[in-house]
Amino acid sequence: MRIFIAGIDGYLGWALAQHLAARGHTLAGLDAMLRRDWVAEMGSESAIPIALLPDRAAAFQARFGASLTLYRGNLLDYDFIRLALAEFKPDAIVHLAEMPSAPYSMIDAAHAAFTQHNNVGGSLNLLWAMKEAAPSAHLVKLGTMGEYGTPNLDIPEGFFEVEYRGRRDILPFPRQPNSLYHLTKVHDSHNTTFACRVWGLRATDVMQGVVFGTRTDTLAADDPCSATRLDFDQCFGTAINRFCCQAVIGHPLTVYGSGGMTRGFLPLRDSVQCLALACENPPAPGEYRVFNQFEQTYNIKQLAEMVKAAGEALGLAVEVQHIENPRAEVGEHYYNPDRQKLLDLGYVPTIDLTGEVRQMLADLLPHADRIRAHRASLIPDIRWDGSKRPSQPLGGGA
Ligand code: USQ
Numbered sequence: 114m115r116i117f118i119a120g121i122d123g124y125l126g127w128a129l130a131q132h133l134a135a136r137g138h139t140l141a142g143l144d145a146m147l148r149r150d151w152v153a154e155m156g157s158e159s160a161i162p163i164a165l166l167p168d169r170a171a172a173f174q175a176r177f178g179a180s181l182t183l184y185r186g187n188l189l190d191y192d193f194i195r196l197a198l199a200e201f202k203p204d205a206i207v208h209l210a211e212m213p214s215a216p217y218s219m220i221d222a223a224h225a226a227f228t229q230h231n232n233v234g235g236s237l238n239l240l241w242a243m244k245e246a247a248p249s250a251h252l253v254k255l256g257t258m259g260e261y262g263t264p265n266l267d268i269p270e271g272f273f274e275v276e277y278r279g280r281r282d283i284l285p286f287p288r289q290p291n292s293l294y295h296l297t298k299v300h301d302s303h304n305t306t307f308a309c310r311v312w313g314l315r316a317t318d319v320m321q322g323v324v325f326g327t328r329t330d331t332l333a334a335d336d337p338c339s340a341t342r343l344d345f346d347q348c349f350g351t352a353i354n355r356f357c358c359q360a361v362i363g364h365p366l367t368v369y370g371s372g373g374m375t376r377g378f379l380p381l382r383d384s385v386q387c388l389a390l391a392c393e394n395p396p397a398p399g400e401y402r403v404f405n406q407f408e409q410t411y412n413i414k415q416l417a418e419m420v421k422a423a424g425e426a427l428g429l430a431v432e433v434q435h436i437e438n439p440r441a442e443v444g445e446h447y448y449n450p451d452r453q454k455l456l457d458l459g460y461v462p463t464i465d466l467t468g469e470v471r472q473m474l475a476d477l478l479p480h481a482d483r484i485r486a487h488r489a490s491l492i493p494d495i496r497w498d499g500s501k502r503p504s505q506p507l508g509g510g511a
Pocket of ligand 1: 260323324351353355367368369370372374376377442
């Protein structure tokens, strides 16, 4: 298949490109290189050294013996994206090109507006460009499990059957997200549904849990041209990735509040496996489908204990610390989402999570000095009540 990855330079994008190339697909990638600027704005950098995109692409072509067409630009530039799709003629488009951080969207009014404009406007341009230039392509849109929030009900995959005043219908499951970033994904879901219903596009909205890890079967973490980035700052580092970076420098693991928050998690290798499965099994024209994508649900306290045990097995001294939760979220709650559709397509979840965490720690240990040099970025001081003001100007804005 011809697969176009928007956001190819990011954590998932570069890992996915190598996974898809190894499966024989022909690829193009688009990126505006904003992620590197946002992390620098947070006073940090990737814990794992990564090469610049042109060097990554040259090594990719040498390794896979296949060309990688690169488009450097922004989804907010409508003509650019329309012309890129018209030229490449993709069968599938994987959309990873959004600002992915909840805390970043909550810094102040400017960051909130930037997040919503960048994500919702860019995704809308992509839908419109598909309508104009690639109407039969399949959009694999990265959504988030966070769209649903934490209702006191089981969470289905996108839709559920409702009975109201004696009548029944299948309706979208309510979305109650906990950040202005997560809300952008809700807005995207509505726009994508509309594009399928009215324009006949086809799309898979992937409600992905929190991803962690440094490896896939096709990714070498010690080669900067193959490795994918691994962030640990308060905005772009996600829970397990942050805990592992903290463990390798002897920093206490920062569990927010009681740590009873439960989320779906999945290793990077499962994320690329599921995105490939979605591409290779497209829906019918006009169909909008939703996949919940995670390996298992865990609470944050359990995950910190898992990292502590894995670190201690490697001889590290690891302390778990409960600190004030900077976010507004429920600490103890019911959480039971479905995840059947990807299993039906052949998703084989990684069983050995502890092994995955141990591998991560081993990959991060040689880079402990890089993490230590940016340890101030580990401290969460962006609060949902708006009490944090940015100390630096917005970086990489569109
Ligand atoms: N948390 C801690 N300590 C930390 C970092 C996080 O206790 O040092 C807690 C948070 O309070 C939260 C949970 O861990 O309850 C998850 O936080 P996270 O930063 O790992 O992930 P989140 O903000 O939910 O966002 C991440 C990605 C986002 C994606 C989402 C999937 O950044 O792009 O959409 O995971 S999901 O969580 O399923 O919505």
